[in-house]
Amino acid sequence: MTLDFDDWELVRAWRAVAREVPGVWLDCRVLGYAFRAARRRLGDAQ
Amino acid sequence: MEMVWQPALVAGQVPQPAVSADDAALMARYRDGDGHAFETLYRRHRAPLYRFIARQLREPGAADEVFQEVWMAVVKGRERYQPTARFVTFLFSIAHRRIADRARKAIRRAEAPMPDDAPDAGLSPAHLAESAALGAALAAALNTLAPEQRTAFLLRAEGELTVEEIAAVTGVPFETAKSRLKYANRALREKLIAWK
Numbered sequence: 001m002t003l004d005f006d007d008w009e010l011v012r013a014w015r016a017v018a019r020e021v022p023g024v025w026l027d028c029r030v031l032g033y034a035f036r037a038a039r040r041r042l043g044d045a046q
Numbered sequence: 047m048e049m050v051w052q053p054a055l056v057a058g059q060v061p062q063p064a065v066s067a068d069d070a071a072l073m074a075r076y077r078d079g080d081g082h083a084f085e086t087l088y089r090r091h092r093a094p095l096y097r098f099i100a101r102q103l104r105e106p107g108a109a110d111e112v113f114q115e116v117w118m119a120v121v122k123g124r125e126r127y128q129p130t131a132r133f134v135t136f137l138f139s140i141a142h143r144r145i146a147d148r149a150r151k152a153i154r155r156a157e158a159p160m161p162d163d164a165p166d167a168g169l170s171p172a173h174l175a176e177s178a179a180l181g182a183a184l185a186a187a188l189n190t191l192a193p194e195q196r197t198a199f200l201l202r203a204e205g206e207l208t209v210e211e212i213a214a215v216t217g218v219p220f221e222t223a224k225s226r227l228k229y230a231n232r233a234l235r236e237k238l239i240a241w242k
Contacts, residue, residue, distance in 0.1 A: 007231045013238075014203045017181030022096045026110055030117040031085055037121045038081035 069133030077124045088117065091137055094204035098138060101188060101200055102145050105152070112148065116141045131214065138205045139215045142197065149193070187237035195230035202227060 022030075069090070075083035095116065100109035119140050120127075127136070188196055194216070201207045201215060213223035 007227075010199075010231055010234050010238075011203045013180065014184055014199075017178075017184055018097050018101075018204075019181075020097050020100050021093045022110070022113055026114060027088075027092070030088060030114060031081075033118060034076075034084045034088070034121050035081040037124075038076065038079045038084065041077075042079040 070129035073124060073127050073129070073133060077127065084121070087133070091134065094206075095137060095141060098200045098204040099141055099145060101185070102193070102196060103148065108148065112141065112144045115144055119144075132211065134205050135207060135211045135215060138201055138207065142201075142215050145197075183238060183240075184234070187234050190237065191230055191233055195226050195233065198223060198226040199230040199234070 069087060072083040072087045076087070096109065096113050099112050099116070103109050103112060116137065120137065188199065191199065197216060198212055201212045205211075205215075207215065209224050209227060210220060212227065213220045216223060216226075218226075
């Protein structure tokens with residue numbers, strides 16, 4: 001794998017190798033919080 | 047009977063009607079109580095945002111905490127959100143402020159190694175090894191940058207922000223943001239010369 005490092009190739013190279021993602025538990029915490037807030041909003045509107 | 051919450055992301059489904067909606071429209075729908083609109087927004091931006099945070103905070107668990115705080119701030123601020131800038135700029139601005147707050151409070155950050163990249167099942171072992179090596183080289187090079195240069199590069203690479211947006215997020219003039227990005231790219235090129 002060789003690279004010609006113009007600015008966008010650096011970005012593309014980074015995107016090709018950077019694969020960290022939040023864990024499932026973190027997804028659940030954030031989405032659970034968001035959905036609870038949405039439900040409260042709907043409850044308030046009724 | 048209480049409605050059972052089953053986010054599509056976790057359930058492996060995709061809420062189709064929201065996929066093509068733009069971010070501002072999704073925020074408006076979420077403000078009105080549509081949880082799935084938030085989920086679409088979250089799914090769209092979670093990985094770049096997480097990497098933006100994780101590459102700037104080295105304390106174990108810090109990235110998870112800040113990531114969660116950022117999204118909670120989005121939830122809490124949904125009523126006040128005005129689409130005067132792209133949502134991604136709004137999102138990364140919150141993250142940038144939280145990271146800066148944390149950096150100010152930290153007396154000394156441990157030089158902990160970054161987590162390994164997750165393997166990609168779609169690549170051959172040889173490509174994976176090469177990709178992992180390049181990833182490690184890029185991560186190491188990124189860690190040697192001045193914090194403001196690293197932030198500029200990550201805002202560009204992960205947030206796809208323009209120079210104007212990077213300037214807005216980091217609170218500096220356009221020329222400063224442009225200069226930081228330029229020096230970050232130059233330094234990364236020099237560090238990665240072996241890959242050329």
